[in-house]
Amino acid sequence: MKHTYQVLDMSCGGCEANVKKALLALSDVCKVEIDLATKAVVIEMQSHLSLDILQQALLTAGLHYTITLPEHGFAHHSKPASNIENGNGVFYCPMFCEGEKTYSTQSGCPICGMDLVEQPSTTQATQFTCPMHPDVVQDTPGNCPICEMDLVVLESENGEQKTYQELLKKMKISVLFALPVFVISMSDLIPNNPLNTLMSVQNLGFMQFALTLPIVFWTCWVFFKRAYRSIVTWNLNMFTLVGIGTGAAFIFSVVGLFFPEIFPDNFKAENGTVLLYFEATAVILTLVLLGQLLEAKAHSQTSSALKALLQLAPATAILLKNNTEVVIAIDKIKREDLLRVKPGEKIAVDGVITEGESSLDESMISGEPIPVDKFKGDKVTAGSINGNQSFVMRAQKVGSETLLAQIIEMVKIASRSRAPIQKLADTIAKYFVPIVVLMAILTFIVWVWFGPEPALAYGFVNAVAVLIIACPCALGLATPMSVMVGVGKGAQAGVLIKNAQVLEIMDKVDVLITDKTGTLTQGKPSVEEVFSQRGSADDLLCKIASLNQYSEHPLAQAVVQFAQEKNINLTKVIDFKAIIGKGVVGVIGKQKITLGNLALMTTNKIDISDVLMEKVTVAQSQGKTVSYIGVDDKVLGYVAISDSIKSSSKKAITELMSQGVQVIMMTGDNQNTAKAVADALNLSEFQAQCLPEDKLNKIKQLQAQGKIVAMAGDGVNDSPALAQADVGIAMGTGTDVAIQSAEITLIQGDLYGIVKAKKLSYAVMKNIKQNLFFAFIYNILGVPIAAGVLFPVFGVLLSPMIAATAMSFSSVSVIANALRLRKVSL
Template sequence: MTHLPTKEEKHDCCSLPKEEHQHHKHHSEYKGGKYYCPMNCEGNKVYDQPGNCPVCGMELVQAVNYPDVTVKEYTCPMHPEIIKDAPGDCPICGMELVPVAPTDSIENTTYHHLLNKLKIALLFSIPVFIIAMSEMIPNNPLYEVMSIKVWNWVQFALTLPVVFYACWMFFERAYKSIITWNLNMFTLIGIGTGVAFLFSVFGMLFPDVFPAEFKSHHGTVHLYFEATVVVLTLVLIGQVLEAKAHSNTSSAIKELLKLAPTVATVIVDGKEKVISIDAIKKGDTIRVKPGEKIPVDGKIMEGTATIDESMISGEPIPVDKKKGSAVSAGTINGTTSFLMQAEKVGNETLLAQIVKMVSDASRSRAPIQNVVDKISKYFVPIVVIISAITFVIWSQFGPEPRLVYAFVNAVAVLIIACPCALGLATPMSIMVGVGKGAQSGVLIKNAEAIEKMNAIDVLLVDKTGTLTKGKPSVEKIIALQGSEVELLSKIASVNQNSEHPLATAVIKYAKSRNVILSKVKDFESVTGKGVLGYVDGEKISVGNKKLMEQEAVTGFSLVTNEIIAEQKQGKTVSYIAVNNRIMGYVTIVDAIKNSSFGAIKELQSQGIEVIMLTGDNDNTAKAVAQRMGLSNYKANCLPQDKLNYIKDLQRKKKKVAMAGDGINDAPALAQADVGIAMGTGSDVAIESAKITLVKGDLKGIVKAKNLSFAVMKNIKENLFFAFIYNSIGVPVAAGILYPFFGMLLSPMIAALAMSFSSVSVIFNALRLRTVEL
């Protein structure tokens, strides 16, 4: 018996049969020309060539590569880890591979290839069906032209192109599934139609071997050539419909790819030159004309603009930009012309990262898929056993001709069962849902995040950059001795080496007042507390009360009452100490995002407890929490405090989401069941999170929650359809209704129902594209 790969082995290319290993090269990461199975049978395994998934037999589909969108990659709708660079079948489930981020020409290649085969199948199947059905006509006129034996040979001849050309791929997939013991839909189709075809050939050549109940009154054996070709043709019709529908499931990725222009106008030696975007280099000066798409990420050097960023952020209102403003690839310029400097090109652009994230997420597996996989593993063997039992029961207890009924019903059981409907239920919804999220400015790292987001009951939010705009500004500086300008120079100098938003605000304020900065020595950034350093021989400390206590600073009583009054207004106040003595303070304000108020109310109305975690002091935190309508908050939080707070909630069986934007939020984002990063935040925070909000406000969390609910509901609908279909279809095909209603299910009707089940799951998943978030 062929060795059945373990779960771990399925993630290793060595688990494939030798011939499969030679044909497909395994890569841990896909780049150009990689194929995977959309059912994730083998984790993240990808292939260089198209073909069939070795586990489920489905056709591999293509992964996305950016910016070289001409690279063709195919993957399997049921096994996304199967990636190949040419069309073919999935080596796991046998399904036709579909492009991951295809151009229309790639999609049409696969679709038209199957469509051409379907035309051949119909051309030969229809005459076979007519010949076979003519037996039901009294005084069959065809028998006046030729005898039934000759017509049987005609059926045989017409069946050959269908079996050995148009639909031969189904038998190849069935054979591969058996020798690798990855039993799937094509195992059942291959066995069912193969038995019917071989029975018919044998009955035509050796009629005397069969008992009388298999023969007609003409003395010839009842043949099933028409059942063979019609079943195969109906299955092929289902494959064609699936190929057409699959192109729609990746429509979001295709639309994202279309956002990138193919050329750009670069300024070279003072002259404009049109070049391919692939030739753009960092530092190039680019002219963006009215109505053009911005080719790469960068900043405006000259002019102003109104940019439509809806295709990336999901927000319909254009954004005004001025000199120094950042602009992103794929967004659309308004009615003015401007010069920009290229800062991120190729795969570094925001658009490229979005495309890659969407592609990766659409190929990932949701935890619910593990349950489906366990069921599917035993599905085909159980169906084969039911088919065998059906044959035995009908042959022993059925009406005459018993063996005919036994044979037909056993074949119908094999053909109507559809493990593909089960396998497609989750991946199709994930693929469409992830794309929908990307179009709405919600980037999802993997399918697990979608499933977990639906179960969230507690949302933790950072204050700065999450609830607030993350653009703090200095309101005032109070100096206890000397001038404010002198004190500002000291704290601005020590903040030169810090990337914290508060430090940036101080530097910006100092520059606006033309303050001269000095060199800083022995600079130290104390996470969650502040900064230290020596300026002109004096030790300067700027930060919160914890930093002051750590450094044994004296003189708190001089400013305590004033600082508390400022904090109670929701302002952030940093103490200023010179040589370990309080010399004043700086008040910093950071406006709350208007969208935060409505988003929090909406989340609370959905039963989610929203809690604010902030490194700010208790007075400021309380003031902000009251304005936001939050009954629960935690102040003076260091990164470790946020992490431990999440762990405590998780120990209480809470499902926790954490939203933040800073480096200090990264540990908490990674620990949370779902980490949500503001797209305006740090790269570390975004990397640690499972969901990224391009726009960077809490409305995106509402969208993410609504999306996760819609996707999980859609998956459950798909699974319900698949389970109900098989639960009803298999017993009906076995003849359970015959004793009560005299009804039997023809193998041809079974094939039609089987094809419909997979297609219905796909089209149900496509409904997610219309969901309002």
């Protein structure tokens, strides 16, 4: 029997190996399969074992992990869903302190203490409700059973909204209590303080104490919990500093209020009372809460591109069932369903048009604003917006299979990846808090030894200011915020970034290796001529089309389509074999048919006449791709195929070369055709008749010279080169294998997307450096000023409340700067 569980605390390959070893130690366990991404563990066992036994096995092995039943939608006895972690109720740290680890509660990051952010769901089931009767909720669209009104999509409140609303509520309450505390404290600055006529100084102190209690033990208590947890686990963070600073001020004030006699005169005012800091505690905590509130608001904007993509898919679609139109929820669509798409509607899933024609706005998928005309047989993608004509489509990819869902998933993964430049911030942040605490202690000692009276009071206040003004979060947020916004911006422009490391490398690329077919050219080849030296050209066409029906190469498909258009019946082929980079071979009847380039003919010792070679040379000089047709040991003809150059290729190459990028075309096509294309694009460097290993070796050679190489291609044979390159760039129109091997995917299959990717890389890296500079300079200048370095010269001290204001806005400033990337022109 098989059961599925979750081990919530696994975060790396080592965790996975340890858990598997511990569970396999149980005699009844036969096999353990672990999906680290989903924390899912499938256990095959001889007899059912309880959760307690499994948990004890982990504890016995010294693993303090929690094993539990799955919580996010896959059945206990079923295979775990691959995208479980994408559902609502799954949270991540905005600073990615533990990499891609997710959490099942929003209690705060265990490392940095920041509020966790909820992941948006890519495959939520849609529910519908009545606008007049909100208690009516159902899974299918229709009419309200009470008032007959059309049901509308139920808008669920996401985690970010809940967090923001909860913080806003606490903020209002904190201000309500902190304001009178602040007024009471500041009233001492007014001559003949009017409040002293109403009550004694001691009673005013008790009032401040009472007003501060709700802030410390209710609205901001979570800060102290996080501070305590950070110290216990020794994951020191911002809340460590806030907790120590405000906690010390509050405890000092409580003791000073109730037991003033134990303090020396250095801590007392002129009237003999102990200086209290309830206002510092209340106001600082309220300002920190304000910073958290502003961050929650800003975080919702950093993922705006992802949310825009999520909103592209409609909630419902029109299903054609027995010639009747039925409105169904998008998650109920199945493959092969016929759907009606009316003017102005969004396309729900990927498919092909079976009836009608229209023009589609694919700008949010491809980044291109120009509508695309679609006809019967053309493919359409989810998220596209229909023009002014209705058509019928057949669903081919649904749910997480659609291009839109894959784009969303890719954006989410890339947004959570870490750029190499972040290592600098991580290293500094590791030692940041202990250093700040030591500086606060040193500040107190220096003021006690060298400061004016009351020296102890000065020392205490300035030490608190040092603790409060330091902000490790600004350092931690500098890189991930820019990456998140940048990746989203790229997706909107049709440039999918696989990980943050690519963004950093792409800016440094100085050589671009590019394929020809499907990269520089349209990738939609068409047969222009089938020439036969003897006999019927249609007879040769039948042979090569029959051979090509087993090949997935674009040129092969063009030949097959050409034969179908001429109503030529294909015949049976045996011993079919594809030789990568050369062509195909097979046997039809008793004849061996060889179709491919000159290298294939030479290898198989197939004779080519001089007359035929002259004709081939003329066709190749016109930029056509020519494949020789060999029958047994002689070439009897050729097929000429044209593939027009993309209009954007020349513009992209010109712009890349103006930026100092060396562009090299490497193609498996012949020398003459390659030269014709290179001349048309003003390419000075190209290489023809390349095999996959030639591209791979060229990239290795350039890398050995210290070059940063990008490779652009769209075919299976490009996969090794794409994987070897510093940056692999796949055309979205290409094969899945090529896309999986690449770090960047251009949805439109347009070479100008590389220019966009380079601009985006430059903008993101510049933004990250600005954030890091701001975070560093803020702390480098802020901490010494808080310590009082300006006091000997200017007599200026930094109030802890002003320090709290600066600290609260530092992280927000970093996020705000990252948000500027949304306006970058690509």
